[in-house]
Amino acid sequence: MEKIYDTIIIGGGPAGYSAALYCARNARSTLVIEKLSAGGQMATSPHIENYPGFDEAVDGFDLAEKMQHGAEHFGAETMYETVTKLELSGEIKTVETTGGILKSKTVLCAMGAYPRELGLKKEAQLRGKGIAYCATCDGMLFKNKDVIVVGGGNSAIADALYLSKICHHVYLVHRRDSLRASKVYEDQLKDSGIDIIWNSRVVDIKEDGIVRGAVLEDVHTNKLREIACDGIFVAVGRVADTALVKDQLTLDDHGYILADETTKTNLDGVFAIGDIRSKPLRQIVTAASDGATASKFVEEYLMRLK
Ligand SMILES: Cc1cc2nc3c(=O)[nH]c(=O)nc-3n(C[C@H](O)[C@H](O)[C@H](O)COP(=O)(O)OP(=O)(O)OC[C@H]3O[C@@H](n4cnc5c(N)ncnc54)[C@H](O)[C@@H]3O)c2cc1C
Numbered sequence: 191m192e193k194i195y196d197t198i199i200i201g202g203g204p205a206g207y208s209a210a211l212y213c214a215r216n217a218r219s220t221l222v223i224e225k226l227s228a229g230g231q232m233a234t235s236p237h238i239e240n241y242p243g244f245d246e247a248v249d250g251f252d253l254a255e256k257m258q259h260g261a262e263h264f265g266a267e268t269m270y271e272t273v274t275k276l277e278l279s280g281e282i283k284t285v286e287t288t289g290g291i292l293k294s295k296t297v298l299c300a301m302g303a304y305p306r307e308l309g310l311k312k313e314a315q316l317r318g319k320g321i322a323y324c325a326t327c328d329g330m331l332f333k334n335k336d337v338i339v340v341g342g343g344n345s346a347i348a349d350a351l352y353l354s355k356i357c358h359h360v361y362l363v364h365r366r367d368s369l370r371a372s373k374v375y376e377d378q379l380k381d382s383g384i385d386i387i388w389n390s391r392v393v394d395i396k397e398d399g400i401v402r403g404a405v406l407e408d409v410h411t412n413k414l415r416e417i418a419c420d421g422i423f424v425a426v427g428r429v430a431d432t433a434l435v436k437d438q439l440t441l442d443d444h445g446y447i448l449a450d451e452t453t454k455t456n457l458d459g460v461f462a463i464g465d466i467r468s469k470p471l472r473q474i475v476t477a478a479s480d481g482a483t484a485s486k487f488v489e490e491y492l493m494r495l496k
Pocket of ligand 1: 202205224228229238271274301305465473475
């Protein structure tokens with residue numbers, strides 16, 4: 191007879207493996223489907239300082255392995271395939287993968303999000319060597335140093351304000367002549383000491399293996415100028431990985447799956463956890479928290495199905 195899982199979790203980041211740990215400990219048949227390797231975005235950071243329980247920075251890849259092993263220890267399974275199609279309505283959900291078709295009573299969407307890049311030639315190779323996408327995550331690595339924040343929306347301003355308390359000097363580089371931020375943020379900028387460079391975009395990175403500066407272009411005059419800095423924080427938006435579900439689940443205005451603190455979506459038996467969910471803070475600890483919370487409502491739902 192065809193196996194029907196209690197829970198299939200799409201995505202093996204911290205949200206996915208936290209949910210897997212809790213669901214497996216509830217004695218539910220639990221499968222994590224991951225297209226790359228455990229850890230998601232977390233595994234790309236060698237230096238995590240704000241996940242509780244460690245007195246020194248922890249490597250995201252190591253933390254990912256621990257999360258995966260922890261969940262598998264209690265019986266969760268991992269399948270390394272890509273989920274290609276989902277049928278989420280009805281009591282039994284269908285999950286199509288590159289390795290075959292699976293069935294489950296509940297589905298947890300944990301596909302995460304990714305930061306939008308500037309698209310510069312050296313950007314990828316300098317990631318973690320001065321190019322950063324998360325001020326809350328990496329700000330402390332630039333203590334008393336000079337940094338550039340690129341962007342003009344709420345996240346960019348919030349990042350610049352946060353960094354201005356840690357770094358020696360902060361430049362905010364924006365390609366327009368006005369910000370797209372809430373008034374409350376704009377007011378805070380006034381006395382922050384942040385240098386705003388208007389009508390400019392970063393066109394090149396100065397480096398010698400690590401970031402040393404940025405080349406800016408005035409978008410009106412095309413004039414180039416160079417700014418010395420130790421870090422460039424890219425805050426030009428994040429993209430939620432919702433291509434699979436956007437026709438079935440309700441998304442918020444920014445493209446994240448709409449689900450409140452219960453992690454329940456608009457469809458019964460379907461939950462959204464971690465960075466893919468509409469929420470105020472996207473971090474490892476909040477992703478892990480979502481996974482734990484979801485397990486409570488998965489359990490309630492499965493009990494009701496009987
Ligand atoms: C460079 C960097 C540094 C960071 N540093 C920190 C930090 O220091 N502290 C902190 O708290 N946070 C940090 N973050 C943020 C943190 O990593 C994320 O908030 C967290 O990983 C979100 O977890 P998640 O499980 O929701 O999603 P993700 O980590 O994005 O994982 C999603 C997973 O789903 C998989 N997936 C997607 N689509 C499919 C599919 N169709 N089929 C199968 N699998 C799929 C992906 O391969 C991925 O593994 C950092 C992020 C980045 C990018």
